[in-house]
Structures are given as C-alpha cells and as structure tokens.
Amino acid sequence: MIGLRHTLAIAAAAGITATSMAARPAHAGEALFGYLYTAEVMPAGAIEVEQWVTDKIGQENGHFNELQLRTEIEFGVTDRFQVAGYLNTKYENETAAPGDAGLKFDGFSFEAIWQLKNPYKDSFGLALYAEPSIAPDETEFEFKVLAQKNLMDGRLVLAANAVAEWVVEQQDNLTDPLTGHVIAAGGTEKISELQMLLGASYRVAPNWFIGAEYRYVTEFEGLGFDERIESANYIGPTVHFAKGKWFATLTWLTRFGANDYGPQPLVPPGAFEPDVTTNGLRLKVGVSF
Amino acid sequence: MKLTRHWALLALAPVALVETRVVAKDYLTVEAAQKLLFAGADRFTPLPVKLDDAQVARIKALSGKVQRNRTPAIWRAQAGGKTLGLVIVDEVLGKHENITYAVGVSPDGKVVGVEILSYREAYGGEVRSPAWRAQFDGKTLASPFKLDGDIANISGATLSCRNLTDGVRRLLALAAVVPA
Numbered sequence: 001m002i003g004l005r006h007t008l009a010i011a012a013a014a015g016i017t018a019t020s021m022a023a024r025p026a027h028a029g030e031a032l033f034g035y036l037y038t039a040e041v042m043p044a045g046a047i048e049v050e051q052w053v054t055d056k057i058g059q060e061n062g063h064f065n066e067l068q069l070r071t072e073i074e075f076g077v078t079d080r081f082q083v084a085g086y087l088n089t090k091y092e093n094e095t096a097a098p099g100d101a102g103l104k105f106d107g108f109s110f111e112a113i114w115q116l117k118n119p120y121k122d123s124f125g126l127a128l129y130a131e132p133s134i135a136p137d138e139t140e141f142e143f144k145v146l147a148q149k150n151l152m153d154g155r156l157v158l159a160a161n162a163v164a165e166w167v168v169e170q171q172d173n174l175t176d177p178l179t180g181h182v183i184a185a186g187g188t189e190k191i192s193e194l195q196m197l198l199g200a201s202y203r204v205a206p207n208w209f210i211g212a213e214y215r216y217v218t219e220f221e222g223l224g225f226d227e228r229i230e231s232a233n234y235i236g237p238t239v240h241f242a243k244g245k246w247f248a249t250l251t252w253l254t255r256f257g258a259n260d261y262g263p264q265p266l267v268p269p270g271a272f273e274p275d276v277t278t279n280g281l282r283l284k285v286g287v288s289f
Numbered sequence: 290m291k292l293t294r295h296w297a298l299l300a301l302a303p304v305a306l307v308e309t310r311v312v313a314k315d316y317l318t319v320e321a322a323q324k325l326l327f328a329g330a331d332r333f334t335p336l337p338v339k340l341d342d343a344q345v346a347r348i349k350a351l352s353g354k355v356q357r358n359r360t361p362a363i364w365r366a367q368a369g370g371k372t373l374g375l376v377i378v379d380e381v382l383g384k385h386e387n388i389t390y391a392v393g394v395s396p397d398g399k400v401v402g403v404e405i406l407s408y409r410e411a412y413g414g415e416v417r418s419p420a421w422r423a424q425f426d427g428k429t430l431a432s433p434f435k436l437d438g439d440i441a442n443i444s445g446a447t448l449s450c451r452n453l454t455d456g457v458r459r460l461l462a463l464a465a466v467v468p469a
Contacts, residue, residue: 042445043444043445044444046445079444118447120436120447120448120450120451121436121437121442121447121451152355153354153381153382153452153455154382154448154451154452155382203382206385206386206387207385207386242384242385243385244385244411245411245412288412
C-alpha cells in the first residue's frame with residue numbers, strides 16, 4: 001500500500017511538473033511600481049517584454065523635458081534568477097540648447113536579479129539586483145537590495161529598495177551658449193549615488209492596484225560616497241492595471257525637500273541637470289509569453 | 290515638443306506588436322461541483338450561516354487565516370437523510386482576478402475534494418488539474434498545508450497556489466466552527 005501511494009505521489013508530482021513546464025507560466029515579473037522593484041522574479045523559461053517611458057519634467061530655472069525610453073526583454077533563467085537587457089534612448093528638450101532636441105541613443109543595460117526569499121512562500125521577499133549600463137558618454141553600475149512584504153493574502157504589497165550607484169561620465173568642454181567661450185574643460189567625472197525607496201500598493205478591485213511611492217536620492221562627488229553634492233525627496237501616487245498577459249503601471253513623483261551641499265556643479269546659463277528635475281512621470285507597459 | 294504629444298503611441302509600439310489573449314473561464318456551476326464532491330448525495334441543503342466575532346476568531350486560531358466573508362456559502366450534502374459532509378464555495382485572490390473554488394469536507398473534518406469553479410488568470414491553470422487538486426484529499430487541520438512541502442507549487446502561479454492552499458485550510462476551520 002505504501003508502495004502504491006508512493007508511486008501515485010510521484011506520478012502526481014510528475015504530472016504537475018509536466019503541465020507546469022508545458023504552460024511556461026510567466027506573469028510573476030510584472031512591475032507593480034514605477035520606480036520601485038518588488039522581490040518577484042520570472043519563472044524559468046518565461047519571457048517578458050516591457051516598454052518604459054519616463055518623462056522628467058521641469059526644473060526650477062526654466063523649461064526642461066527629458067523623455068527616457070527603455071525597451072526591456074526579461075528572461076527567467078531559473079525560478080529564482082532572471083536576466084534582462086535594455087535598449088535605452090532619450091529625447092531632450094531644453095531652453096539652453098533648442099537645436100539639440102531630438103531622439104538619441106542612450107546605451108545598453110544588462111540586469112540580473114537573484115531572489116533569496118520568495119514573498120509568497122517565505123515570510124517576506126528578498127532579492128539582489130545588479131545592473132551595469134554602457135552609454136556613449138557614460139558607464140554606470142547599479143546595485144540594489146529589494147525587499148517585499150505581502151499582507152492580507154496579497155491585497156497589500158509593501159516594498160523597499162536600497163540602491164547604490166556608481167557613474168563614470170565623459171564630459172565635453174562646457175561652453176557658454178551665448179558667447180561660445182569654453183567655461184570649463186571636459187574630462188572624466190565620477191559620481192556615486194545612494195537611494196532609498198519605499199512603496200505600498202493596495203488591490204482596490206480585481207486587476208487594479210493603487211498605491212504610493214517615496215524615493216530619497218543623495219549624490220556624491222567621486223565613487224566613494226564621501227563628498228555629498230545634493231539630495232532630494234520624491235513622492236507620488238502609482239496605479240497598476242493587469243489583465244491576462246498584459247500590465248501597465250503609471251507613477252507620478254514630485255520633488256520636495258531638496259538640498260545642495262558644497263559648491264554647485266558648473267552648468268551653462270539656461271541649462272539644466274537632468275538628474276534634479278522637479279517632477280517625474282513613468283509609464284511601464286509589459287506583456288509576457 | 291510635438292513628440293511628447295505622441296510619445297505614448299510611439300513608445301508602446303514594441304509591445305503592441307505582440308499578440309495576446311485574455312483567458313476568463315468559468316468551468317463549473319455550484320451544482321456541478323456539489324455533485325463531483327459528493328456523488329452519492331441525493332440533495333444539497335443550504336446551510337445559512339452568519340459568523341459572529343467569536344467564530345471568526347476561532348477560524349483564525351485554527352487555520353491562521355482571516356475569514357473575511359461572514360456569510361459563507363455552505364450546503365449540507367445528504368443521502369437518505371444522512372449527512373455526508375459539507376460543500377463550501379469560496380473565493381481567494383489570484384494574481385489579477387479572484388478564484389472561485391469549492392471544498393467538500395467530511396463530518397470527521399477531512400477534505401473530500403477540491404473543485405475549481407472559475408479560474409480567470411492567463412497562467413497557472415494547472416491548479417485545475419486532478420493531480421494538483423488531489424494533493425488536498427484527506428487533509429485535516431492537523432496537516433501542514435505547506436507550499437513546496439505537502440502541496441506542490443506551480444512556478445509562476447505561486448500566489449494562486451498559496452491562496453488556494455490557505456483557503457482550503459481556512460474552510461476546514463470554517464467547517465469545524467459551524468453547526469453540523
């Protein structure tokens with residue numbers, strides 16, 4: 001009898017595994033938040049395509065708009081490890097250099113996420129994230145710790161990210177747009193950045209989540225996090241809709257409590273720093289296979 | 290800045306090229322699920338229940354889960370005037386939609402069977418497979434109900450598996466607190 005039970009159990013498990021693999025379920029990687037990551041990863045063999053649109057809007061001293069476009073393909077290598085590749089482009093429009101407006105190639109990124117704890121099987125979710133990027137004038141590496149806690153059977157999702165980022169940027173000579181004179185010689189600039197992101201999203205109805213995200217960013221001169229340049233807080237609402245294989249997430253963040261430390265970076269008159277915009281709007285749309 | 294007016298369309302083009310389909314399926318009626326769970330029953334009598342705070346607290350203590358619906362849908366399965374067990378129809382959260390399922394519970398508090406009435410997710414439909422549902426047969430409140438332990442997880446549908454597993458255990462606790 002034990003032998004028969006054992007055989008049946010193995011047969012049942014084999015059947016479940018076979019049907020599971022045949023269906024290649026794939027929706028665990030969808031983005032619930034715009035700027036935050038949860039600790040969920042794609043199942044093995046699953047593929048997801050995402051399009052990100054981030055509109056960085058406004059600066060304190062005039063009109064600025066930078067549209068970042070990222071096309072991403074995610075792939076589940078195992079049930080706990082996923083990789084992704086991004087094609088990055090951007091569209092900039094600012095009063096200082098109206099002639100430069102247009103769509104520009106902004107490099108490639110590679111992403112790997114390793115899930116240490118599954119938020120649905122363990123008491124909380126935990127994952128490590130690494131993302132190197134190479135752009136024509138910039139090399140960047142981002143490392144994140146992703147945490148997630150589900151409450152109320154998954155109705156309420158809490159997430160937190162700790163982020164460290166290192167950027168090496170090749171800068172052109174800085175010129176005055178009016179006179180054409182060189183203000184500062186170009187060179188290599190090294191910057192490091194720390195971020196803390198917190199978010200909560202509640203399932204208000206089937207298919208719909210509504211929540212809020214908070215982001216704290218502080219930037220340092222050099223790669224060692226020792227000379228702080230500036231910091232800013234961002235907060236705003238997020239809406240997530242998902243049905244079938246599709247999802248869309250829209251997040252609006254607005255800046256408050258920004259601080260500058262030490263000497264200000266040299267910026268030509270009328271120009272802007274893309275990293276210190278006052279508002280950000282991010283839309284992510286994805287489909288899984 | 291004309292591009293920004295159309296950026297959404299432009300930017301979404303890569304994903305718009307992909308064909309997709311949305312699955313929304315009701316597989317069983319309540320009556321069909323009742324018959325599948327207790328084939329020998331000749332009648333299913335509704336058992337009107339309005340849970341009080343003490344009963345909800347007892348369910349939480351027995352199962353570790355919150356019974357949110359204070360008026361659960363319960364039927365007595367009977368044959369020749371003898372009660373064969375209870376049929377309870379309930380809903381839990383799937384990834385995007387709710388999952389409607391039914392559990393048959395014997396008078397001695399064992400799972401007789403689990404039936405999926407509606408599963409509306411695009412993925413994870415394997416929860417409907419006889420092999421996956423059969424894992425619950427004979428389970429009692431003393432069973433572990435542990436995903437990847439005595440209940441196999443379906444990769445990519447972990448929330449559905451987790452909530453169904455917790456749901457079956459909760460309904461066993463519900464059956465234990467309602468009048469026989």
